[in-house]
Amino acid sequence: MRARTIDHDQVRALHAENLTVPQIKARVGGSPAYLRLIIKGKVGIKPTNISRQSALSLAGRPAKIPAFDTSAIVEGRTVYRSTVVDPGSYGFDVLKSGFNSSKIGKAVTKGRWKGFPIYTLTLEERATCPLSCRHWRSCYGNSMQHAHRLARGAALEARLEQEVRALGRRHRRGFVVRLHVLGDFYSVAYVALWQRLLAEVPQLHVFGFSARWDAERDPIAAALVRLVLAKWNRFAIRFSDAPIDECSTVSVETPLQAPAEAIVCPQQLGRTVACATCGLCWQSKRPVAFITH
Ligand code: SF4
Structure with a gap:
């Protein structure tokens, strides 16, 4: 080719x-x-x-997994260090329009969030994720060498407060934030920030995925599970590869491995263009199966 x-x-x-x-x-x-x-x-x-x-390509992308002893895997950080930016001095919005991601899309076209514009947030993969993540090595971020990763911490949280409130004023009917294109909830305080924003900005709606589901061992997961259970209608975070029947995802090598109760992501099968035209992740609680890449 x-x-x-x-x-x-x-x-x-x-x-x-x-x-x-x-x-x-x-x-x-x-x-x-x-x-x-x-x-x-x-x-x-x-x-x-x-x-x-x-390995053979998936949807035109080369599939590669870094060796287990490469420094990014051992140290728990992105492969692309220079793409990690300080939110305090970052000259652009930390919440990006979904228009910039062909897999996500600009605005929801169906379902109860129809018409809401979509924004995305990208953090640093591995540096914010639990070591238990099934995709520690095979993270999608390994092939995203150009994405800006916002560094975790107080500066990021201040920017999010500011931008979410501004988006609430701009989109009076509602808007959606996709958490996280890369990365995960990294502290109990960070989960609490989203909880507060949900309470104070009624226009805010969130969907996304988290590998933090082990509430018995991980206090961040415990806080996150509580928030999802209380606010699913506006905070549709699915738990990746979690052993639960609802609000979860399952990784499969081929659609043939998808459990009967799961729905394979229609975008991966080429049956819809983007999350904006699908909405399954927040419209249904059924498990969604993702084909590993
Ligand atoms: S199932 Fe639909 S909403 Fe969920 S990730 Fe796939 S395209 Fe996006």
């Missing part, structure tokens, strides 16, 4: 930084029309660099 010359992820990342199409063209080349198609997610994702060490 011939490698493409324009990196679609880089184009979307530059667009997320508010660069204009001519500015993006100056950085990566290509025609303005083609760049606009990439930004709108109308051009398929294709591999940028398939090495001979890669």
